[in-house]
Amino acid sequence: MQEPRAYLSNVHAIAKALGSLxxxxxxxxxxxxxxxxxxxxxxDATRRSDLSAVATFDHGSGAAAAEAVELVVRECLGxxxxxxAGRAPGPAASRxxxxxxxxxxxxxxRAVAEERRATIVTAHTLDDQAETVxxxxxxxxxxxxxxxxxxxxxxxxxxxxxxxxxQLAAYADREGVRWFEDPSNSxxxxxxxxxxxxxxxxxxxxxxGFDAQLIGIGRRAAAWRAELAKVVDGMQPCRVGAAxxxxxxxxxxxxxxxxxxxxxxxxSRAGVVMDRRGIERLVEWTSRATAGQxxxxxxxxxxERTARTFVIAQRTRTHLK
Numbered sequence: 001m002q003e004p005r006a007y008l009s010n011v012h013a014i015a016k017a018l019g020s021l022x023x024x025x026x027x028x029x030x031x032x033x034x035x036x037x038x039x040x041x042x043x044d045a046t047r048r049s050d051l052s053a054v055a056t057f058d059h060g061s062g063a064a065a066a067e068a069v070e071l072v073v074r075e076c077l078g079x080x081x082x083x084x085a086g087r088a089p090g091p092a093a094s095r096x097x098x099x100x101x102x103x104x105x106x107x108x109x110r111a112v113a114e115e116r117r118a119t120i121v122t123a124h125t126l127d128d129q130a131e132t133v134x135x136x137x138x139x140x141x142x143x144x145x146x147x148x149x150x151x152x153x154x155x156x157x158x159x160x161x162x163x164x165x166x167q168l169a170a171y172a173d174r175e176g177v178r179w180f181e182d183p184s185n186s187x188x189x190x191x192x193x194x195x196x197x198x199x200x201x202x203x204x205x206x207x208x209g210f211d212a213q214l215i216g217i218g219r220r221a222a223a224w225r226a227e228l229a230k231v232v233d234g235m236q237p238c239r240v241g242a243a244x245x246x247x248x249x250x251x252x253x254x255x256x257x258x259x260x261x262x263x264x265x266x267x268s269r270a271g272v273v274m275d276r277r278g279i280e281r282l283v284e285w286t287s288r289a290t291a292g293q294x295x296x297x298x299x300x301x302x303x304e305r306t307a308r309t310f311v312i313a314q315r316t317r318t319h320l321k
Contacts (some may be wrong), residue, residue, distance in 0.1 A: 032068030
């Protein structure tokens with residue numbers, strides 16, 4: 001049993017994290033795992049009036065995933081909380097990649113949030129952020145990517161990024177929170193699991209300050225992204241439906257190296273995520289594009305040059321006057 005003083009410290013950290021959220025309508029993303037069930041318990045105790053609903057998703061990966069969803073539904077019904085459960089379509093869901101599962105889950109969450117006009121709340125912790133930064137480093141991400149979960153995400157808040165996994169675990173244990181351990185969390189086929197079980201554990205033993213260094217990298221990258229966002233704000237991009245429009249003249253002041261940084265920020269405002277190849281192609285095309293020309297990007301996105309502007313949208317076709 002945890003000492004009362006340590007327990008109260010954990011409760012304070014969790015309450016402070018949730019209390020920092022502004023008044024709003026919130027949709028809790030709850031998987032059935034310990035962290036998200038602790039989020040459900042704590043949010044119900046402290047912010048019940050702001051709770052629109054809980055959303056839980058079955059990836060279709062097997063009996064364990066279905067059992068986790070059932071637990072979430074039972075818990076919500078017992079607390080008289082509205083709950084929306086979704087499931088990945090198709091008989092081959094169990095063979096999907098972790099990336100495909102994540103994409104399906106977020107598509108579901110955003111659809112429910114849009115319907116309820118609510119902001120999504122996740123239970124990602126300080127540890128999740130450190131692990132994500134480590135993964136981004138291993139993949140050679142730019143400063144933009146290294147911000148990881150510290151980067152703003154439209155319609156999503158992560159209040160527990162200053163709360164450790166151990167704090168949530170202690171809270172869940174003391175409060176008797178019911179949760180489900182997904183067997184996939186120990187599957188070495190997933191990069192995050194391998195990193196958590198092997199690399200991160202070893203590095204933490206060799207260098208106790210390793211997590212803090214990763215968190216610092218993420219925060220500095222997030223601060224850099226915030227400054228970049230101010231630069232792009234100064235270019236006065238305009239949102240028109242699903243597209244973002246920006247004056248061509250605003251881009252002419254940037255050298256190619258700078259455009260490699262600016263374009264992803266502009267694209268993100270249209271919901272477009274760009275890979276390195278797409279960035280290089282777009283930077284090269286920007287300097288020679290003429291009115292009426294279009295360039296497709298991966299994922300169905302499209303950039304169009306008009307007489308005075310560039311238009312980028314996450315769709316296969318734009319209709320411009």
